Amino acid sequence: MEYRFSARMGKLSGNATREILKLIKRGGIISFAGGLPAGDMLPSAELAAVTAEILNSPRVKEVMQYDVTEGAPETRAEIAEYLGGFGVRNIGADDVQIVSGGQQGIDLACRALLDKGDYALVENPTYLAALQIVASCEAEAIGVKAAAGGLDLNDLEDKIKKYNPKLLYVVPTFSNPTGGSYSADNRKRIAELTARYGVVVVEDDPYAKLRFTGEAVPSIKSTDKAGNVIYLTSFSKIVSPGMRIGAACAAPDLLRRMTVCKQGIDVHTNSLSVAVIGEFLKRGIIARHVEKVLPIYKKKQKLIVECLDRYMPACYRHTDPEGGLFIWGRFEGAKIDTQTLLPEAIETCKAAYVQGNVFYADDSGHDCLRLNFSNPSETDIERGIKGLGSFFKKKI
Ligand SMILES: Cc1ncc(COP(=O)(O)O)c(C=O)c1O
Incomplete structure (x- = not known):
């Protein structure tokens, strides 16, 4: 059978990390x-x-039935309060849409805004699933240059003028893939600039609670006066990714469109998980859990930095994130293609990274790689980086 796939599948290949x-x-x-x-x-x-x-209480009847698409109001009220900790204030349950993971929030925002042939600006490099989602809307992602302390604002303005994009997607705190963060001033100016040109900002913020050093910086949403910022949070990184719970907060018109899109996708997010997250927030379990994991992640981040400095080739430069789950590196001036080398690296070192180019809207970054430090054990961090280091030294 020759299948007649949709045109929107044309540009889509499998997500590299999933593969x-x-x-x-x-x-x-x-x-x-x-x-x-x-x-x-x-x-x-x-x-x-x-x-x-929950399952042994009368609530079992609620959580095992269909719910409203927005998600249980009790949990949304808890999330609205929780978002105050990110500077998203003066909101209530009706300003929150529960989503099946932050990734669905990106998808709903893109579906609500992007038509075929539209442009979306993204930081170069950015979260690779966002690139996939933009492509699935048959829109084009255009990379904005990164600068010290955030986005290059001149490049942002130039690209807004050139492409007239409908949205800008950013991960301003402990970005995936670089682990970098935008300064307070950069965030404020992004909010001002995009509001001036009528561009919606999708502020994807799943890592903000995972800060192990430095001072917290207010979200872009906290400076949003025009109502052009969609704020996305997620409980994947601080509770469990398998539960698939995140939330979107945006101006009523925007949020309503996202809700309508969600109605046609999955009706509502898994009610049992929604109820559990509501109770976790109410009882302070998430805050206590984060306190518990932070010192462990901090220790692992320090260890991976030490190992990278010890074992990687001299031309390798890496970031030193103050939080999050990732560290990003580049082989400066060396002819290394991390994509081509990945299968051999997995085979010979028995260690895997993600090649840098998949995070770039323009397929640059072949000399870069992203490493996660939260999941491997300390012994594996030492062993894995030692192996990768000697592998790359031989390739230079
Ligand atoms: C920046 C960013 N956004 C969204 C997601 C997706 O998270 P979720 O599990 O909440 O869908 C991730 C996961 O890696 C991410 O790094």
Whole structure:
């Protein structure tokens, strides 16, 4: 049978990290590739207790039935309060749409705004699934240059004028892939500039709670006067990615369109997970859990930095993130193509990374790689980076 696939599938290839994860799942590979929280640090006991409590209470009838697309109002009210901690204030349950992971929030925003042939600006490099989502809307992602402390604002303005984009997608805190963050001033100026030109900002902020050094910086949404910022949060990195719970907060018109899009996709997010997250927030379980994981991630980040400095070739430069799950590096001036070398690296070092180019709207960054430090054990970090270091030294 010759299948007649949609035109929108034309530009889509498999997400590189998802493909690598399949390889790694076969076992025996040290993975620096996924964006996974530490497996042994998931709050399993609390999840089991709260889930059992809900299922053994009269609420079981609610959580096992259909719900409204927005998600349970009690959990949305808890999330609205929680978002105050990110500077998203004066909101209530009606300003929140629960989504099936932050990634669905990106998808809903893009579906609500992008038509075929439209442009979306993204930081270069950016979260690769966002590139995939923009492509699935048959729109084009245009990379904006990064600068010290955030986006290059001149380049942003030039590209807004040149492309008339409908949206700008950014991960301003502990970005995926670089681990970098935008300064408070850069955020404020992004909000002003985009408002001036009528561009919607999709501020994707799943890592903000994972800060182990430095001072918290207010979100772009906290400076949003025009109502042009869609704020996305997620509980994947701070509770469990398998639960698939995130939330979007935006001006009523924007949020309503996103809700309508969601109606046609999955009706509503899994009600049991929504109820559990609501209870976790109400009882302060998330805040306590984050306190518990932060010192562990901090230690692993320090260790990976030490190992990279010790084992990687001299031309390798890396970031030194103050939080999040990723560290980003580049082989400066060397003829290294991390994409071509990945299968051989996995085969010989039994360690996997993600090649840099997949995070670029223009397929540059072949000399870069992204490493996750939260999921591998300390022993594996040492062993894996040592292996990758000697592998790359031989390739230079
Ligand atoms: C920047 C960014 N946004 C969204 C997601 C997706 O997260 P979720 O599991 O909440 O869909 C990730 C996951 O890696 C991410 O890094």
